[in-house]
Amino acid sequence: MRIVALLLVLAFACAPSAVAGEARLERMEATPKGWQGPVFAPRLDYPALPGDDAYPWQAISFRREPERYLRALLDYALEGQDRAHWRLAANPVRRWYHVPWLGPGANGREFVHGLTRGRDLAPGELGPGQTACRQTWAIAFYNELGGVILGRIWGRGDRTPDLSALPFAVGTVAVKLVFTEASAADDPRLAGAPEVEANIHVDARPGDSTCAPSVGAGGRASARTPRLLRLLQFDVAVREERASYKTGWVYGSFVYDGRLPGADPWAKLKPVGLMWGNDPQLSDEAAARGAAPKQSIVFEGPFGRGGRMNGIADERSSACSSCHMAAQWPTAAAMTPPAAWPVARCWFRNLDARYTFGFPPGVGRGCSDPAALKKISPLDFSLQLAIALRNWSDETVKDKAVRAPFGTMRRKGDQLFVNGIESVRLKR
Ligand code: HEC
Secondary structure, rough: HHHHHHHHHHHHHHHHHHHHHHHHHHOOOOOOOOOOOOOOOOOOOOOOOOOOOOOHHOOOOOOHHHHHHHHHHHHHHHOOOOOOOOOHHHHHOOEEEEOOOOOOOOOOOOOOOOOOOOOEEOOOOOOOOOOEOOOEEEEEEEEHHHHHHHHHHEEEEEOOHHHOOOOOOOOOEEEEEEEEEOOOOOOHHOOOOOOEEEEOOOOEEEEEOOOOEEEEEHHHHEEEEEEEEEEEEEEEEEEEEEOOOOOEEEEEEEEEEEOOOOOOOOHHHEEEEEEEEOOOOOOOOHHOOOOOOEEEOOOOOOOOHHHHOOOOOOOOOHHHHHHHOOOOOOOOOOOOOOOOOHHHHHHOOOOOOOOOOOOOOOOOHHHOOOOOHHEEOOOOOHHHHHHHHHHHHHHHHOOEEEEEEEEEEEEOOOOOEEEEEOOOOOOO
């Protein structure tokens, strides 16, 4: 009885900070007064342990039957989903979770469907019909295995994140949907694409070669307005036992193609390809001479460097697992490699979750400096986690140093230092 009473007292004593913590995890732009449409709520009720789930792709070889492997993942990602609004909690089949702390910042979550701004599509990237710059906005989520780890990292938002909870378990799946303001007039593939409404940046000069900046004059976030966006790209990332001798992840992507026959738009996602390694040996020069990657299988494009796997909306000088390998805390290196191959090769090593990307070339002893292993924590390829940690730090580290299990954080003006290493802002 006494213990129960004590527990009750403790529960009440803990409750306010836990509630405040949860509100911090969810922080994002306000819903305008009078808004009648849907409003985004992140799913952050992480499970302590995973429930029963089947992972059908594990019975398929991603090398020998890449298309069948990708289809199995797509079916898994789509099953039971609310495909109109992507409310994860409405899925009766399987639980999926969001990463917290993606609301703040000029590119942070918008209030309608929780989309964050991604890389712009420069004129012509979608084809000759696209004459103006087009914004892209995305939403991503993790399956239950991923949710368990996210819960261990963030708790209920009332303590410093615990990065020792990583890596993600084999079977973890992350899914990302990329929507664009482009339409079938820009690219006939977008005809009949699934749509969502999202509060995106207002372009003062629509129709020209630049998109609305996310930060305007005076450093203030640009105005936003609700617009209808169309599905362009559907990404999957899977923690794979069989890829553990390379990076531990398989990345795959689909492009929406409305020219395909049939009435179901979700059957019109065409596989672009997949990759399980960065092909460290494949230099730009070798690729120009006709050498092809061996750790990518590509059906559409290629959209990645040296013919490596990448998405239609992604940075061409990079590749899926190359960019994601830069996920570390602090973010000591940019996500995208420079043009010159001798330095770019740092971004095309095959590292797994035990190793951090490390320093960029030119800092310390570059990307192979072992000092980085002590000062930098790997984020197991999750770039959403890297952005979330930056947003959390921006709100948490003010004028005093903050000590966390992964190191000491300090601020100097707009710069953030972790263990004395500057955390650069990630730019796509
Ligand atoms: C040049 C960098 C870059 C490239 C290339 C890239 N991504 Fe990402 N990706 C990001 C960033 C930044 C985020 C986090 C922000 C967001 O969600 O939009 C992200 C998020 C994701 C997520 C959500 C989970 C996570 O890791 O944060 C998935 C899944 C994903 N990407 C898959 C892919 C796939 C598949 C490819 C290749 C087809 C790809 N990405 C290529 C930068 C990149």
